[in-house]
Every structure is written in structure tokens, then in C-alpha cells.
Amino acid sequence: MLTLRLPDGATREAPEGALPREIVASIGSRLLRDAIAVEVDGEVLDLxxxxRKGGAFRVLTEKDAESLSVLRHSGAHILATAVRRLRPDAKIGFGPSIEDGFYYDFEVEEPFTPEDLEKFEAEMRKVIAEKFSFVREEVSQPEAQKRFADDPLKLERLGEFSSxxxxxxxxxxxxVDLCRGPHVPDTGYLKHFKLLHTAGAYWRGDERRQMLQRIYATAWFRKEDLEAHLHRLEEAKRRDHRALSQLLDLYSTDARVGPGLILWHPKGAIVRNEIENYERALILRHGYELVYTPHIVSEKLFQISGHLENFKxxxxxxxxxxGAAYRPKPMNCPGHICIYQSRQRSYRDLPIRYAEFGAVYRYERSGVLHGMMRVRGFTQDDAHVFCTLEQVPAEIERLMDLCDEMLRTFGYPYTIELATRPEKALGSPELWKQAEATLADVLTKRGQAYEMDEGGGAFYGPKLDFKLIDAIGRKWQGPTVQLDFNLPERFGLEYTGADNAAHRPIMLHRVLVGSMERFVGGLIEHFAGAFPLWLAPEQVRVIPIADDFREFAASVVRRLxxxxxxxxLDDxxxxxxxxxxxxxxxxxPYMAVVGKREAEADSIALRVRGAGKKQEILTVADFTARVEDxxxxxALVP
Ligand SMILES: [Zn+2]
Ligand SMILES: [Zn+2]
Structure with a gap:
């Protein structure tokens, strides 16, 4: 007999092999109606x-997050059902649930067209109306071989099962599909979904294998959720930084330079320069010192730092x-450490805060490169703080203030995650525990809400991750603050204490924008290309309505x-x-239109971006003062 523990503390005994639906029915018939799946001892099973085992037993309904992926994966079966009805020759690969939806991979002669997708979607609605149960069978290897005799991809997978x-x-x-589940009870559960697009995908992600056709879809329990998601997708497309950058002439890439390497055009460089100028002034005010370090560095340095071992x-x-090996630097930390070690440091010198807009180079597979978001070379607004153990909480506090000030300037709301020890990590578990506790402590004392990201830390220390929330609700990587007990150890960092003895400092790594490329790409999408005045490459365009007013228009430009x-001047x-x-x-942001009346009154007719045809008449003096302010x-205007 198996013992199942219900959430309310009650237990149920059931023979091995009993079906979850029987247990759910014994709890209540209404619950059975609402049940999507169950969770037994941490594993989601269909009804x-x-x-085969007992343990904690929980019934999952539409309200539980796990149910959505059960629904979505079931949607993949329904998609394959429809495709096979219309294209019996399509061979089937895998169909998992993914974030916001699902996909299914098919091997077909010709790629699917948008018209195909429409037909598949219509056929799926028929399959859904037929309310087919998902019937599970456990079968022998020979029986399975027979069922999938016409599906070579499934046969390949079958060959991998152990006896x-x-x-x-x-x-x-x-x-019929080879699958371990779980699924919703029948096809009628899928109601709110949409097929989105197709893409080529190598069988098993292996570029030496054949290219399959992947159909992507989104699926939700509620109509409102589907609509909101489709709206988000449309907005994301409208805001795509690659298309907007082309239109606004911000950046490009060039096959001769290489993929994932960004060429900043003059207008993109203005945006970046504004950010750097702002940030430079900000961090100088917060007690940082600027440094510069080289782009290529002897590999020996990365042996000491552990990068070669952990980040190769x-x-x-x-x-x-x-005769010596050099590499482009993937991080700036070791260089800053060398500056720290260039002279004797005393406790009176600490904390020392070095900052650099440091270009770094990291290898990314070509398949994951994406505009400015995933690149192979980027500039980090990197900084390292060297301090004593006692100074850590105050430094974290100071960093939180700094991040908050910066994110408010750009108008981003944010959340914070505390990322803990990953599998591959330097340093003892005790050291990690202590570091994690220090970070949690500061957050708690500030009354700052945060989430845990278990195992998400860097290999040398735990970190605080700020996640920016953009205009359409997407989360972006923002500032990170990493506590590091390891590099000081590896490099043998020291300072002389008040006791005249040598002590080991603690190191903090932090970035605010992170990658300048990704941050600017994110800003483009956040603002849909309509930068606030201070970031806009062109802030005011002065337009004379006729040649006669060209001189006056030029004088407005001069005064601005x-x-x-x-x-x-647009003449x-x-x-x-x-x-x-x-x-x-x-x-x-602003267009100042000038004609006879304006020239006579030393005024302009102002058109504000986003305000349509509405015009505001104001004197040149008032307008220039307003712009200057x-x-x-x-200000995040207009
Ligand atoms: Zn399945
Ligand atoms: Zn660092």
C-alpha cells in the first residue's frame, strides 16, 4: 500500500497502481471536475x-502554475494530431511545453507555409471539439516499435530506453505518441491558443542532423491571458530594436567585422555617450575612482583568477x-585587482572603489546571437570595491542606493533576486553561506522585497540581481552586485590592519547597466525608439515654413x-x-515650426512628439529655458 499525504495533513492509503483520478474522486467530485493533474512527491502526473510511490499528494487545478505546462504540452499532441490528419507523411519529433506555449517538430519535405498553419489551427479546433481522451498505455519495446514503425525519429528515441x-x-x-506525460484528461481542455510561426530546428539541436520544421504556439487557460500575450507579442515586434535601429540609424553589424560585434553609428553613439556621461558623474559622486585596463591580457592572469578553469x-x-599566450579579457576584475596590488594598502585606504567602462569579449554560439542583446563583444560598466568584512553591509547599502537612483533616472521599475551557490563554484560552502546571509541581511534590514534564485550565483560568489521591468512587462537583466570571497584568496590580496598585521579584503563586483549594448537595445524597445529628450539623438528640429524664415529658424537653432x-535646422x-x-x-521629441507670425513675435509653434497635430505657441526664450531644464x-519627457 502507498501512503499519500494531502495538503490538509490527512492521509489516504492506496494500492500500488491506483489511478490518481480515483484518489481525487474520493476527495470530492467537484475537485475531480477541476483537476488538471496531480503532484505526487514533487512529480506531476496526469490523472x-x-x-508507483506515495508521498505528498496535491491536486493541480487551473490555478496552479504547473497546470499551464501540462495544458501546453497537451496542446503539442493536439497540434501533431491535426498535422497528421492533414499531412499523413509528416514524421514526428518532440513536442514539449515552453515558456508561454509549446512547439512540435515535424520532418516534412517542404517547409510549412502560413496558410498551412491556418489549416492546422482549424483542424486543431476540430480535434478539440471531439474531446478525445488522452489514453495512456504502458507497452513493451516490441509493441512500441510496431506502433512507431513509420516514425524513424520516434524509433531512434525508443532505441535509447533501458530495459x-x-x-x-x-x-x-x-x-498516438511516445510520451511519458503528463497530459490534461481530454483534448477539450485546450481552448485559448494560437499557432504563431514556424522555424527550422535541427533534430535534437544537432547541426549535423536533419533540419525539422518547428511550429510554435501559445496556449492559456483564460481568454484574457491569451489576448494579453498576443498583444505583448505584437508590441514586442513593433519595438524590435533591430528594426528600429535600422530606421533610426543607431547601429549595424557587418559580416566583414563578424557576427555579434556591434558598430555604433553616430546617433547610437550619442545615446551611449549620454548614458556614460550620466553614469560617470553619478559614480564619481558615489565615491568611485575611474581606471582603464587593457583589452588583451596574458593568460596567466586568468589561470590565477580561475577564469581559465571555470569560464574557458x-x-x-x-x-x-x-611565445606567451594572451587572450581578450572576458571580465575586468583581474586587471582591477592588479591595480589594487600595485602598492601596499592600509585599512585607512578602504574601501577602494575602481570603475571602468571596460570592453570584454565572450564567445557565444552563433545561433544565440541576437541584435545588441546577445553579442560577442560588449562594454561593461564594471566596478570593483575592495573593503573589510565589517564594511560589506554599508557597501551593499550604498550600492543599492546607487542602483535605485540610476534605475529611477531611466524610469524602470525593478525586482531583486538573491542568487546562491551554483554547482560549479569556488570556495567552501561555509564561505558561501556567510556571504549569502550577509546579502539577505541587508535586504531584510532595508525592508526590500526579494526572490531567491537558487544556484544562480557566479562561480566566485553569490549575487543580487536587479531585474528591470520594461514598458510591456518583460524582465531584463539590470544591475548586479556580487560578493566575492574567492578572488581575494586566489590573488592573495592584503591590507594592513590597525593591528599592523596583514588581512584579506573582501571584493564586490558590480555593474549598473551591465552590457552597454544590451542596455541600449533594451532602452530602444522600452521606449519603442522614442527616447526621452536627454537621450534623443536629435532633440529639436526647427522647421521654417518657407525660405523667408530660414534665417529666423537658424537663430532658434543657435539659441537652443x-x-x-x-x-x-530642416530647411x-x-x-x-x-x-x-x-x-x-x-x-x-520636439519640432519647432516657424513662419511670419513666429518670426515677428520671436516665438515658435511647438509640436510635441506623441501629441498629434496639437501646437503650442511659446516664445523662444520660454522654449529654450524649458528644454534646458x-x-x-x-526628465522622462515628452
Ligand atoms: Zn505528451
Ligand atoms: Zn568583476
Whole structure:
């Protein structure tokens, strides 16, 4: 007999092989109606999988997060059912649930077209209306071989089962799949879904194997959730930083330079430079000192730091310099450590805070490169704080203030995660525990809410991860603060204490924007290319309605420039409407239109981005003062 412990503390005895649905029914018929699956001893099972072990027993309904992936994976079966009805020749691969939905891989002669997807989706609705039960069967290897005789991909997978492994198949109506589950009870449970797009995908992700056709879909329990997700997808497409950067002339890549390496165009460089100028002033005010370190570094340094041992697959290959191996640096820390060690340090010198906009190079597989978001070379706004153990809490506090100030300037709300010891880690578990406790302590004392990211720490220490929330609710990697007890040990860092003896300092690594490339890419999407005034490459465009007012328009530009604004004169011989439309397309925050009346009154007719045709008449003096004030405060306008 198996013993099942229910959440309310009650227990149920059941013979081995009993079905979860029988247990759920014995708890209540209403619960059975709502049940999607169950969780037994941490494992999610469908209602028809025979119980083989006891333990904590929980019924999962639509309200439980786990149920969504059960629904989505079932959706993959339904998709395959529909595809096989319309294209009996399609060979089937795998169909897992993924974030927000599911996919299924098919081997077909011709790639699927958008029209195919429409037909598949319509067919899925029929399969759903037929409410086929997902029927589980546990079968022998020969029986399974027979069932999938026409599906070579399934046969390959079957060949990998060990003799004591249970082979299960699931049948919904005409379709049978090799699968261990879990699934929803029948196909009728899938209601709110949409097929999204197709993509080529190598069988088992192996580029030496054949290319399959992957169909992506999204699925939800509630109609509102599906609609909200589709809206988010549309918004994400509209905001794609690669397309916007092309339109706004911000950056490009070039096959001759190499993939994943960003060329910043003048307008993109303005955005970046504004961020760097802002941040430089900010951190100098927060007690940092600026340093510079070289891009290529002797490999010996990374032997000491442990990067070669722990991060080798992320590093570019070695180059030979006078018989010694050098590598592009993947991180700036070792260089900063060498500066620290260049002279004797006393407790009176601490904390020491070094900051650098340091270019680093990291190998990423070509398949994962994505615009400015995943690249092979990027600039980190990196800093390292060397301090005593006693100074750590105050330094973390100071860093939290710094991060908060910076994120408010860009208008990002954020959440914080505390990332703990990963599998591959330097240093003793005790040291890690102590470091994690220090970080948790500061957060708690500040009353700062945070989530745990178990195993998400860097290999040399635990960290605080700030996650930015953008305009459409997506989370981006923001500032990180890492506590490090390990590198000081490896490099033998020291300072002389008040007792005249040598002590080991603690090191903090921190970035605010992280990768400048990714941060700017994220900003482009957050603002949909419509940068706030202080970041906009072109801040004001002055447009004379006719040649007669060219001189006056030029004087407005001069006066704006004198106040530090990036103002341009658009005196092209195009129509006024054309020039205004062009300014709108280029997302210029302010357009100042001037004609006879304006020239006489020393005023402008102001068109504010996003305000449509509405015009505001104000004097040039008032306008320049307003622009100057908005720039000085880095106001998030218009
Ligand atoms: Zn399945
Ligand atoms: Zn570092």
C-alpha cells in the first residue's frame, strides 16, 4: 500500500497502481471536475498514470502554475494530431511545453507555409471539439516499435530506453505518441491558443542532423491571458530594436567585422555617450575612482583568477605574443585587482572603489546571437570595491542606493533576486553561506522585497540581481552586485590592519547597466525608439515654413544649441507636411515650426512628439529655458 499525504495533513492509503483520478474522486467530485493533474512527491502526473510511490499528494487545478505546462504540452499532441490528419507523411519529433506555449517538430519535405498553419489551427479546433481522451498505455519495446514503425525519429528515441524503463504511449483519437506525460484528461481542455510561426530546428539541436520544421504556439487557460500575450507579442515586434535601429540609424553589424560585434553609428553613439556621461558623474559622486585596463591580457592572469578553469568555453582563444599566450579579457576584475596590488594598502585606504567602462569579449554560439542583446563583444560598466568584512553591509547599502537612483533616472521599475551557490563554484560552502546571509541581511534590514534564485550565483560568489521591468512587462537583466570571497584568496590580496598585521579584503563586483549594448537595445524597445529628450539623438528640429524664415529658424537653432540642446535646422525644399512627417518618423521629441507670425513675435509653434497635430505657441526664450531644464533634470519627457 502507498501512503499519500494531502495538503490538509490527512492521509489516504492506496494500492500500488491506483489511478490518481480515483484518489481525487474520493476527495470530492467537484475537485475531480477541476483537476488538471496531480503532484505526487514533487512529480506531476496526469490523472491516469498508475501510482508507483506515495508521498505528498496535491491536486493541480487551473490555478496552479504547473497546470499551464501540462495544458501546453497537451496542446503539442493536439497540434501533431491535426498535422497528421492533414499531412499523413509528416514524421514526428518532440513536442514539449515552453515558456508561454509549446512547439512540435515535424520532418516534412517542404517547409510549412502560413496558410498551412491556418489549416492546422482549424483542424486543431476540430480535434478539440471531439474531446478525445488522452489514453495512456504502458507497452513493451516490441509493441512500441510496431506502433512507431513509420516514425524513424520516434524509433531512434525508443532505441535509447533501458530495459527497465517504462515505455508509455498516449493516444488521442487517431493520433498516438511516445510520451511519458503528463497530459490534461481530454483534448477539450485546450481552448485559448494560437499557432504563431514556424522555424527550422535541427533534430535534437544537432547541426549535423536533419533540419525539422518547428511550429510554435501559445496556449492559456483564460481568454484574457491569451489576448494579453498576443498583444505583448505584437508590441514586442513593433519595438524590435533591430528594426528600429535600422530606421533610426543607431547601429549595424557587418559580416566583414563578424557576427555579434556591434558598430555604433553616430546617433547610437550619442545615446551611449549620454548614458556614460550620466553614469560617470553619478559614480564619481558615489565615491568611485575611474581606471582603464587593457583589452588583451596574458593568460596567466586568468589561470590565477580561475577564469581559465571555470569560464574557458566563454573565452576567446589564445593568441601567441612572444611565445606567451594572451587572450581578450572576458571580465575586468583581474586587471582591477592588479591595480589594487600595485602598492601596499592600509585599512585607512578602504574601501577602494575602481570603475571602468571596460570592453570584454565572450564567445557565444552563433545561433544565440541576437541584435545588441546577445553579442560577442560588449562594454561593461564594471566596478570593483575592495573593503573589510565589517564594511560589506554599508557597501551593499550604498550600492543599492546607487542602483535605485540610476534605475529611477531611466524610469524602470525593478525586482531583486538573491542568487546562491551554483554547482560549479569556488570556495567552501561555509564561505558561501556567510556571504549569502550577509546579502539577505541587508535586504531584510532595508525592508526590500526579494526572490531567491537558487544556484544562480557566479562561480566566485553569490549575487543580487536587479531585474528591470520594461514598458510591456518583460524582465531584463539590470544591475548586479556580487560578493566575492574567492578572488581575494586566489590573488592573495592584503591590507594592513590597525593591528599592523596583514588581512584579506573582501571584493564586490558590480555593474549598473551591465552590457552597454544590451542596455541600449533594451532602452530602444522600452521606449519603442522614442527616447526621452536627454537621450534623443536629435532633440529639436526647427522647421521654417518657407525660405523667408530660414534665417529666423537658424537663430532658434543657435539659441537652443547655446543651451546644450541637439537642435537641427530642416530647411530642405520639401513640403512642410513632408518634413513634419519625417520628424515624426524619426521620433524627434520636439519640432519647432516657424513662419511670419513666429518670426515677428520671436516665438515658435511647438509640436510635441506623441501629441498629434496639437501646437503650442511659446516664445523662444520660454522654449529654450524649458528644454534646458528638462535636459538638466533628465526628465522622462515628452
Ligand atoms: Zn505528451
Ligand atoms: Zn568583476
Amino acid at each position: 491516469t498514470t498508475p501510482l 527497465d524503463e517504462i515505455i508509455s504511449t498516449y493516444t488521442d483519437g487517431p493520433f 568555453e566563454g573565452m576567446f582563444g589564445a593568441m601567441d605574443v612572444d 544649441k547655446a543651451r546644450g540642446a541637439r537642435a537641427h 530642405r525644399s520639401e513640403t512642410l507636411n513632408y518634413r513634419i512627417r519625417d520628424g515624426e518618423t524619426m521620433k524627434v 528638462e535636459l538638466a533634470t533628465r
